[in-house]
Each structure stands twice: as structure tokens, then as C-alpha cells.
Amino acid sequence: MRIIFKTDYMQDIRPWKDGYQLSLYLLLLLVMIAAPFVIDDFYLGELTNVFVWALAGLGLMVLTGHTGQASLGHAAFLALGCYINIILIEQGLPFMVAFPIAGVLTGVIGMVVAVPALRLHGIYLAIATLAMSILVDDIIVLTEPWTGGVGGKYAPSVNVFGVMIDRWGTPREFFYLVLGVTVIVTLGYINLLRSPLGRSFIAVRDSEVSAQAMGIDVARTKAISFAISCGITGLAGALMGLFSGAFNNETFSVVISIQLLMMIVIGGLGSIHGAFFGAIVVGFLPQFLSISKEWVGGVFGSNTVAIPGLEFGIFGMILIMFILFEPMGIYGRWLKIRTFFELFPFYRKDMFKRQKSYLKTERLR
Amino acid sequence: MSILELDNVTLKFGGLTAVNKLSFSVEQGEVFAIVGPNGAGKSTVFNLISRFYDPYEGSIRFDGHDLLKQKASGVASFGVARTFQNIELFDHASVLQNLLVGRHRHRQSNFLSELFFTPSVKRQEMQNRQLVEEIIDFLDLQAYRDKMIAGLPYGVRKVVEVGRALATDPKLLLLDEPASGLSVEETSDMRWWIDDIRRQMGITVLMVEHDMGLVSGVSDRVLALADGAKLALGTPSEVQSHPAVIEAYLGKAS
Numbered sequence: 001m002r003i004i005f006k007t008d009y010m011q012d013i014r015p016w017k018d019g020y021q022l023s024l025y026l027l028l029l030l031v032m033i034a035a036p037f038v039i040d041d042f043y044l045g046e047l048t049n050v051f052v053w054a055l056a057g058l059g060l061m062v063l064t065g066h067t068g069q070a071s072l073g074h075a076a077f078l079a080l081g082c083y084i085n086i087i088l089i090e091q092g093l094p095f096m097v098a099f100p101i102a103g104v105l106t107g108v109i110g111m112v113v114a115v116p117a118l119r120l121h122g123i124y125l126a127i128a129t130l131a132m133s134i135l136v137d138d139i140i141v142l143t144e145p146w147t148g149g150v151g152g153k154y155a156p157s158v159n160v161f162g163v164m165i166d167r168w169g170t171p172r173e174f175f176y177l178v179l180g181v182t183v184i185v186t187l188g189y190i191n192l193l194r195s196p197l198g199r200s201f202i203a204v205r206d207s208e209v210s211a212q213a214m215g216i217d218v219a220r221t222k223a224i225s226f227a228i229s230c231g232i233t234g235l236a237g238a239l240m241g242l243f244s245g246a247f248n249n250e251t252f253s254v255v256i257s258i259q260l261l262m263m264i265v266i267g268g269l270g271s272i273h274g275a276f277f278g279a280i281v282v283g284f285l286p287q288f289l290s291i292s293k294e295w296v297g298g299v300f301g302s303n304t305v306a307i308p309g310l311e312f313g314i315f316g317m318i319l320i321m322f323i324l325f326e327p328m329g330i331y332g333r334w335l336k337i338r339t340f341f342e343l344f345p346f347y348r349k350d351m352f353k354r355q356k357s358y359l360k361t362e363r364l365r
Numbered sequence: 366m367s368i369l370e371l372d373n374v375t376l377k378f379g380g381l382t383a384v385n386k387l388s389f390s391v392e393q394g395e396v397f398a399i400v401g402p403n404g405a406g407k408s409t410v411f412n413l414i415s416r417f418y419d420p421y422e423g424s425i426r427f428d429g430h431d432l433l434k435q436k437a438s439g440v441a442s443f444g445v446a447r448t449f450q451n452i453e454l455f456d457h458a459s460v461l462q463n464l465l466v467g468r469h470r471h472r473q474s475n476f477l478s479e480l481f482f483t484p485s486v487k488r489q490e491m492q493n494r495q496l497v498e499e500i501i502d503f504l505d506l507q508a509y510r511d512k513m514i515a516g517l518p519y520g521v522r523k524v525v526e527v528g529r530a531l532a533t534d535p536k537l538l539l540l541d542e543p544a545s546g547l548s549v550e551e552t553s554d555m556r557w558w559i560d561d562i563r564r565q566m567g568i569t570v571l572m573v574e575h576d577m578g579l580v581s582g583v584s585d586r587v588l589a590l591a592d593g594a595k596l597a598l599g600t601p602s603e604v605q606s607h608p609a610v611i612e613a614y615l616g617k618a619s
Contacts, residue, residue, distance in 0.1 A: 009494045012461070013487065188480050195479035195486055196465075196472040199458075203466045206455035213415055213449075214533060215441030215470035224476065270457060351516075 002342045015190045032179055036172040044171050050283035051178045052239050057264050057275030058185055059233030065270040067225035068205030072257045073129030074233050076136035079252035081106045081234025082241030083147055095158035103235040110230020111223050118222050133254040140249035152248025155241050167243055178239055185232055189272055201225055262319050268329025277330035286311055368393045368537055368569050374423030376413060383409045385593040396563050396570040398580045401590035402613060407573040408450055411539050415447055416440050441470045444536035448526040456515045460506060460525050463514060467532025468493040500528045520551045540572035544579050552579055559583045
């Protein structure tokens with residue numbers, strides 16, 4: 001049983017609870033920095049993919065997990081970030097300038113697009129944003145001179161502090177680029193969550209009426225949330241473009257939007273951990289499936305057969321399982337396990353039971 | 366000096382007149398209670414002051430400001446805080462976070478300074494925490510500080526909501542049925558708190574309440590409403606013995 005004895009307000013304001021927790025996260029960071037030297041290039045690529053998805057998940061988490069606004073349109077912002085980044089680089093801007101601009105511009109566009117949708121709640125907002133996801137496909141085709149249309153575009157090598165980085169040529173350096181961006185965004189996210197803005201997001205999510213009574217401008221807060229969310233998603237999109245190497249109008253389809261939303265639901269809505277846990281599931285599931293398919297084939301001595309749609313079938317099943325048995329996602333389950341050991345032997349089964357209450361604010365739960 | 370003035374306020378929902386040409390004023394430093402049968406328009410008056418509804422006619426002035434020119438989120442900035450009849454807390458946040466949201470109207474920082482958590486943001490957070498901690502001491506919420514609202518008993522939530530309203534550092538506190546659903550003991554606690562809020566903190570209290578014991582115990586003046594119109598206004602005992610009030614509650618003797 002571990003008891004945290006608080007003697008200072010800073011213990012609640014700083015992001016970590018105690019030295020033990022801080023050392024765990026630093027250890028994790030060290031392991032990640034050491035990873036390229038331990039695992040081979042294939043798995044390093046998979047790990048990079050996980051971090052790109054985690055970054056996109058963080059973007060959607062701001063909006064859906066913390067502000068309670070469901071969005072099925074985030075593939076559109078991934079596409080936007082990706083294309084803005086590449087087009088700016090093609091115009092001769094260095095990556096270190098184009099990349100942040102891609103994020104900021106995507107955020108601004110996201111906010112402008114979202115303003116008319118701010119009055120919508122829950123499922124209606126999801127449908128409105130779904131339209132964005134579908135529209136962007138056509139827009140990419142229509143604006144062919146810039147985007148390359150159906151033919152798509154190829155991602156060039158990018159220059160980061162004098163080092164040329166390429167997904168295939170220098171996977172290690174690319175991994176460090178993605179890791180760096182993810183860590184910086186996560187730290188910024190943590191800072192927002194412990195300041196008034198992050199709390200106002202949570203307030204809008206849980207009760208719009210009383211958020212207003214506390215002096216929070218609900219429409220404005222939602223708009224800011226959209227901007228931050230789309231901005232982070234834009235950065236993720238830019239990295240996703242570099243990671244995939246080639247992309248066209250179909251790369252960022254509506255399926256990606258749905259997958260992104262599923263990812264944070266599985267990971268655990270309303271927590272930064274959730275975005276990472278969800279990304280691990282989404283990132284490693286295809287590999288896990290192909291490996292287990294081979295294993296099954298080996299056991300039964302038959303050839304491995306490709307089953308169409310297997311990945312999505314399994315994914316959907318996992319999602320249904322989570323919604324039924326663990327609505328708080330992987331992070332929620334992790335919290336329960338941790339609390340069990342921290343409070344041992346005083347853990348009660350109904351400790352995390354949520355009181356059933358009528359839906360006050362329309363939201364995705 | 367009156368801090369809140371409602372003048373000739375009318376609100377209609379379609380053909381239903383919820384509040385009918387209502388005028389009253391709340392004096393600085395008093396506890397003012399609104400009573401009346403169900404559907405009398407008590408909570409509607411609160412929602413008018415909070416600017417959730419636009420009145421059909423009339424004016425609402427607070428501390429020299431015209432409240433009708435404000436958005437719902439602007440009312441708090443003048444120092445009007447409120448609680449809700451059906452508790453409206455932020456369920457998936459801790460008690461501490463809920464109370465800290467109350468400090469939102471005093472926010473000095475902006476998006477960029479919060480993103481980097483600059484020393485000024487840190488100072489602001491320390492100060493907010495200190496003020497919230499005083500409220501936690503005042504309302505005896507120490508044991509619940511880090512608990513999620515979703516797991517708390519009803520009586521505690523009611524107190525947290527009062528705490529959150531106090532955290533905004535208000536001049537006027539609107540309490541919508543502070544004692545509904547509370548046990549006898551909790552109600553008497555609430556009574557002492559309301560007394561202390563007025564005496565120690567110097568906050569004017571406007572409350573809607575059905576519990577006449579609580580109303581006559583703490584309030585200086587009582588307004589009785591029925592069908593959105595004023596029935597009687599005076600001290601608790603005056604209102605309770607007013608023939609129109611007795612008629613509204615019990616019906617006319619035939």
C-alpha cells in the first residue's frame with residue numbers, strides 16, 4: 001500500500017505525484033530513446049507508426065475526451081496538415097518552418113469550419129463532422145494543381161537541424177523526430193490540463209449550464225478546443241504523410257476518422273494515457289493478427305488464407321467488448337489494477353462504479 | 366442599498382406567462398428567500414438573473430450594471446454565483462477541480478502562458494488553490510478533496526456546489542433549493558453555513574427554498590410567488606401568516 005503524503009500545493013500542481021512516478025516516466029522515455037538500438041528497422045517503423053497515431057489520438061482527445069465533442073471528421077484535418085506541410089516544403093520553405101505552420105494553419109481552418117457546428121451536440125455534431133471527412137476527399141481531387149489529385153504526392157526527405165531525415169533511408173532519425181514532436185505536444189497538453197483552460201474544457205464536457213454560470217463562454221471554449229485539437233491533428237497528419245511516403249485523396253478516408261475515434265474510446269476517453277494505449281492497439285493489431293494467423297496456420301498445418309475484413313472485424317469486436325465491459329477504456333482498467341495494489345488489501349469492487357445519472361450534457365459516452 | 370433590482374420583469378413561454386410583471390429588490394448583505402408552490406416561477410427567476418432566459422419585458426440590474434446586456438457567461442464576472450436545483454457539477458472531475466473551475470472568472474493567464482506553464486500561471490494556480498483550500502476548510506470538505514464527484518453522496522454534492530459558487534468570490538449568491546434532499550442534520554449545517562456566508566463573508570444571499578424551517582431561520586425577507594406574480598413580501602412570519610399565501614398553498618375556504 002502506497003500513501004502519498006501531501007505537504008505542499010505544488011504536489012498537486014506539478015504533473016507528477018511523487019518522485020517514484022516521475023522516475024517511471026523518465027525510465028519509459030529512456031527506453032524509447034534506446035529503442036532504435038535494440039529493435040530492428042521493421043519494428044522501429046511500427047513503433048513510429050504507433051507514435052504518429054498517438055499524436056493524432058491526442059488531437060482528437062482534446063476535443064472528444066476532454067471537451068466532449070464527438071468528431072468523425074478528423075481524417076480531414078490529418079489530410080489538411082499533411083498537404084499543407086508538403087506544399088509548403090515544395091514552395092521552398094524548410095521543414096522546421098513548414099511543419100509548425102501546417103499545425104497552426106490546420107488549427108485555424110479547423111476552428112473556422114467548426115464555428116457553424118458549435119451549436120450541435122453529440123451525434124449531430126458527429127454527423128456534421130463526418131461530412132467534412134467525406135468532403136475533403138473531393139476537395140483534394142478538385143484542387144489537383146496543388147494536391148496532385150488522384151495521382152497523389154510523394155514526401156521528400158526533410159531537413160531537421162541539418163540532418164536529412166527520410167522514413168526509409170534513416171528510420172532511426174525519423175523515429176526521433178516523431179518521438180520528439182509527441183513528447184513536446186504531450187507536455188503542452190499536460191500544461192493545459194492543469195491550467196484554467198483545460199479545466200474549462202472539462203467543465204464544458206460535464207455541464208454546459210454550470211460552465212456558463214461559472215463565467216465560461218461555452219461557444220468560445222469549444223472553438224478553442226477545436227483549434228487545439230485540429231492543430232495537433234494537423235501535426236500528426238504532416239508526420240503521417242512523411243511516414244507513408246506517398247499519399248493521395250484516399251489515404252485520409254473516412255475510415256481513418258472512425259478508426260481514430262475508436263482508438264481513443266478503446267484507450268480511454270478523457271486521459272492522455274488513453275491516446276497512447278489506443279495507439280498501441282491500433283498500431284500493433286495488424287501485426288499481431290498476421291503473426292497469429294501464421295501461428296494458427298502452423299498449428300493446423302494449413303496454408304495461411306487471407307480473410308478480407310478480418311482486421312476491422314476484430315477491431316469492432318474489441319470496441320464492443322470495451323464499451324460493454326470497460327467503458328473507461330484500457331486506461332480505466334489500468335487505474336483499477338493500480339488502485340488495487342496501492343490500496344491492498346482495502347480495494348472494494350465498486351470503487352469505480354459510476355452513479356447512473358441522466359445525461360445532462362449531450363456527449364459521447 | 367439594493368444590490369439586485371428586478372423591475373417589471375415578464376417572461377412568457379408561448380402562451381404561458383411564467384413570470385408576470387415581477388418587481389423586487391435585494392438589499393446588500395441580506396438573506397432574501399423566494400417561496401411558492403411548485404410551478405410558481407421561482408427557478409425561472411433564477412434563470413432570468415443568470416441570463417439563461419431573455420425576459421419579455423422589464424429590467425434586471427445588479428450593482429449598477431444592466432444584466433440584460435450580458436451573455437450568460439458574463440453574469441459571473443460581476444460577482445453573481447449560483448447553484449442548481451438538480452445538482453450540475455462536473456461529474457468526472459474531482460472536488461478540487463470543481464472548486465478550481467469556480468476560480469475561472471479570475472483567470473489572468475492566456476492560452477500561450479498556460480501552454481508553457483509560465484511562473485505567472487504557477488503563481489496564479491497556487492493562489493487559486495489557497496483560496497479554494499479556505500472554502501474546503503469552511504465547508505468541511507477535506508475528506509473529499511481528491512474524490513470524483515460521480516462517486517459522492519447527494520448531500521456532499523450539494524455542499525460542493527455551494528463551495529464552487531463561493532470559489533467565484535461572489536457578491537451575490539443564488540441558492541436554488543440548498544436543502545432539498547438533505548437530511549435534518551445536513552439541513553441544519555446548511556443553515557449555519559448560509560448564516561456564516563452572510564456574516565463572515567459579507568455575501569448577499571438570494572435563495573429559493575421549500576423548507577420553511579430553513580427559510581424562517583436564516584432569511585431577513587421572504588418573497589412569496591404564485592403563478593409568476595408577487596403574492597407577499599416581508600419578514601418570514603409576515604409572509605407565512607399572509608392570507609394570500611395561505612390561500613395559494615391550501616386553497617380558499619369555501
